[in-house]
Amino acid sequence: MSLSRQLWLAIITLTLLAFSGSFLLSTLTARNYLENQLTVKNSDNAASLALSMSQQAKDPVTVELQVAALYDSGQYALIRLRDPDGQVMIEKASPGEKTVVPEWFRALLPLEPLPGHAQVSDGWTQFASIELVSQDSFAYEELWRGSQQLLLWFLLGGVLGGLIGSLMLSRITRPLQEVVTQAQAITQRRFTKKPLPRIPELRSVAQAMNDMVDRLKSMFDEEAARLEQVRRQANQDPLTGLSNRSYFMNQLEAALQNDELPPEGSLLLLRIADLAGINRRLGREGTDELLCRTAQALNAQSTPEGSMAARLNGADFALLLPGQTENQQLAENLLHAMQNLAAAGWGESTPIAYVAYGRYQHGESPGQLLARVDSALAAAESGMSGRACPASDSNTAGTTSQQDWRRILEEAIHSQQLRLIEFPVNTTQGKLMHLECPLRLQACEGGEWLAAGSFMPVASRLNLTSDLDLAAIRMALERIKAGIPSVAVNISGESVQDPDFRRSLAQQLGEHPECRDRLWLEVAEPGAFQHFEAFSLLCESLRPHGCHLGIEHFGRQFSDIGRLHGLGLDYLKVDASFIRNIHTQPGNQAFLKGLCGIAHTIGLTVIAEGVQNPEELAALPELGFDGATGPGIRQN
Amino acid sequence: MAGGAALALDFSLLESQLLSRFGPARVNLLRDWQQLLNSGASEQEKLKLVNSFFNRNIQFDDDQNIWNQSDYWATPLETIGKGRGDCEDFALAKYYSLLHMGIPMNRLRLIYVKARQGNQQQAHMVLAYYPQPNATPQVLDNLDPSIKNASQRPDLTPVFSFNGEGLWQGTGNKAANSKFSRWQELQMRARSEGHR
Structure with missing residues (x-):
């Protein structure tokens, strides 16, 4: 009773x-x-x-x-x-x-x-x-x-007497209820704190629970800080803090292949001239200082979303700019910044640095792209084409204006020229976990089906992501009804911020209660953390519906993992750049092992993205991964 | 003896009460009374014995002198203990004695009378004995020590009569005493001493 x-x-x-x-x-x-x-x-x-x-x-x-x-x-x-x-x-x-x-x-x-x-x-x-x-x-x-x-x-x-009694009873049971909900939240791995009730007996219980939550949080934070250190060591240049060569190569490969990323973009290379001479003149410490300042200059230019600066080796730096095609001004700015460094005493009269840049499109191999830009850099060094040299373009696609895009997108949403394609996500034992279903859009009847990377950046500029995401979720629910066991759909960061989207989503889920626990919804890491308030509101509004909620492309903002434990998330998909060649990279292995451990303690399922071959797949179970997806994963 | 069985007075209890309340002076009188209650063969004989016992052994005095109260109804034990009594105490002591000796209650009446002595009239109480319900009673009085028929007592005018018949005996709850009549209160005291 x-x-x-x-x-x-x-x-x-x-x-x-x-x-x-x-x-x-x-x-x-x-x-x-x-x-x-x-x-x-x-x-x-x-x-x-x-x-x-x-x-x-x-x-x-x-x-x-x-x-x-x-x-x-x-x-x-x-x-x-x-x-x-x-x-x-x-x-x-x-x-x-x-x-x-x-x-x-x-x-x-x-x-x-x-x-x-x-x-x-x-x-x-x-x-x-x-x-x-x-x-x-x-x-x-x-x-x-x-x-x-x-x-x-x-x-x-x-x-x-009964009324007074029930009044007193509710005074007693209200704080009790608070304590109970806190306990339930903890069993669901949401570590929330509650204000202390005034009743002494309950107060000590609530105090103990809050203390436990505090201890768990600080344990998490310590572990997260340690792993962040490991991640940096594995993927960063120790001097400048930029990405190191292997991590950069992973990202470059992803930029050239991943359908979810913009279909075109730019690669920029910067080389400091005569580093050996500078080293002799300024000594080691001075040279290091110059390298760090160069890194700062590059970081200052890597403002667009998804862009990344890296130090490839001694004097060579790179800047990857997905979705950006106009680079002249950026190159000029960089050179100007480098000249200022020279004027401040680090360089000789000769140019201190050379810059080359080139555009890329999906499908080009990283080797080809690097070779093209590298030869442009050589041309710049030779003095043939100025200090900032554009590389020859492999080909040029027709560009579409913003007005045209709006028409295309609205038309596609209106006439439902949308479909979902499927990629299996398996457990590490090889059983199907769910089908990840990215959205494809047909620009005109009978035309090519475009990948999300082609139209989502434009859609986000035009505030159309909410409609696209809702359409994708509707199709996913239809698939579940048609008998597919579980379906995962992306939600874009812009939709997360949209209160109307959150409301419509909750309504849509409310209409299909039988499908809810077979629907997996995921938000990319930048979208989740940049709009964290909105993201936690989304989590809260979805929790009662019982669908699975996760973050995809996770890893770069690993140090923020401590913020996730109050949300009640279900899974993480770890970004492909950490998985690439994982079987040969002990540094990333240590990081991912720790990541899986810490994610498991807050009840998260961890899935590897972008698994390409059996070697990579074989390394995952030992690191603690629960599932994997990517070109190397087949549906059984 | 007809009367002896009807009453079971506990004389050792009465005696100890007498000793503690009034001292040893009248222990012999109590014992005489005990003897009296067991004697007498006929009702007439009993009447005579009782009447003369009290008229002889109890001295008349008024309540103010005896009890320091203007009017106090004493139980037989109290009357014997004091050795004094007023007209009510005589009548009551005789009434209880005769009941104990087996005289039925409906033959006995306590009667308020107007008593004329010379030119003076005074309120007085006597005990009347009715051999038959419709008969003229015999009067047991302390003013005139011999038992006489009522018709031979022109000095007495009856006003009101009563006895214990049909009288509610109360609950025995002392706290409720105040609401009982003097008669009921006396009966309760008498009962607590061992009377019926």
Whole structure:
């Protein structure tokens, strides 16, 4: 039985006991009092009638009149005179008066007063004895009315007591409920803290729970900080803090292949001239300083989303700019910044650095692209084409204006020229976990199906992502209904920020309750962390629907993992750049092992993205991954 | 003896009460009374014995002197203990004694009378014995020590009579004493001493 029900029961029992006890007691007391009063009245009235008759003449008329006078003026049930031999001389008796008191009540609480007796004498001789009984209906009425009033007070008091009791109960159970929800949240691995209740017993429980949450949080933060260190060591150039060559190559490969990334972009290379000479002149420390400042200059230019600066080797730096095709100004800016460094004393009169850049499109191999830009850099170094040299373009695609894009997208959404394609996501044992279903869009009837990377950046500029995402989720729900076990769909960062989207999504899920636990929804890492408030609101609004919620392309903002444990997330998909050649990279292995460990403690499933070959796949279970997806994964 | 069985007075209890309340002076009188209650063959004999026992052994005095109260009804034990009593105490002591000796209650009446002594009239109480319900009673009085028929007592005018018949005995609850009549209160005291 629940605590509150038990307390209610106790209150009701106590109230009943107290009131029925006092009810019984006071009713019985009243009954006894009334009975005594009636007896005394019988006795006194008999005596006074006898006294007055003893003084009067004893002729029958006088005697009759005296009895009648008393009988008629008072309330009597019986006045009877017997002569000394016991013969009845006069009897005045009335049947019971009509009364409002029900018969059962009289039977339950009978009034049994004794009749009054007295002797009438005539001089020395006995004349008669009197027996007198008073009418008892008024006493019954008194008792009846009193009981009714008492019962009324009893009911009123009971209701009042119950109300006060329930008020107190809710004061007690409200903080208790808080503690219970906190405990439930912890079992669902949402480590939230609650304000302390005022009741001391509950207060210490809540305090203990809050302390536990604090300890877990600090444990997480420490572990996360340590792993962040590991991640940096594995993927960063130790001097400048930029990405190192191997990490950069992973990213470059992804930029050239991943459909979700923009289909075209640019690569820029920067080489510091005569680093060996600078080293001789400035010494090691001075050279390091120059390299760091160069890195700062590059970082300052890597502003577009998804862009990345890296140090490839000694004097060579690279800047990857997905989605950006106009580079002249950027190259000029870089050179200018480098000239300022030279002027500040680091360079000779010769140019301090050379820059080359080239555009790429999906499908080009990283080697080809690097070769093209590298030869442009060589041309710049040779002085043939200025210090910032554009590489020859492999080919040029027709560009589409923003107005055209809006028309294409709205048309596609309107006529549903959208579809989902499927990639399996398997457990590391090879069983299907779910199908990841990215959105494809047909620009014109019969035309090419475009990948998300081609149209999503434009859609986000045009505020159309919400409609596209909702369409994708609707199609996913249809697929689930058609019998596909589980489907994962992306939600873009822009949609996450849109309150209308969150509302529509919750509504859509509410219409298909049977599919909800088979739907997996994921947001890319930048979208989740850049709009963290909105993302946590989304998590909160989706939690009651029971669908799975995760972050994809996770890893670069690993140090923020501590923020995830209050959200109630279900899974992480680790970015492909960490998985590339994982079997040969001990640094990333250490990082990913730690990541899986920490994610498991907050109940997250961890999935590797972009797995390309059996070697990579084979390395995953030992690191703690639960699942994998990518070109190397086939649906069984 | 007809009366002896009807009453079971605990005389050792009475004696200890007498000793503690009134001292040893009248222990012998109590014992005489005990003997009296067991003697007498006929009702007439009993009447005579009781009447003369009290008229002889109890000295008349008024309540103010005895009890320091204007009017006090004493139980037989109290009357014997004090050795004094007023007219009510005589009548009551005789009434209880005769009841104990087996005289039915309906033959006995306590009667308020007006007593004329010379030119003076005073309120007085006597005990009347009715051999038959309709007969003229015999009067047991302390003013006139011999038992006489009522018709031979022109000095007495009866006003009101009563006995213990039909009288509610009360609940015995002392706290409720105040609402009982003097007669009821006396009966309760008498009962607590061992009388019926």
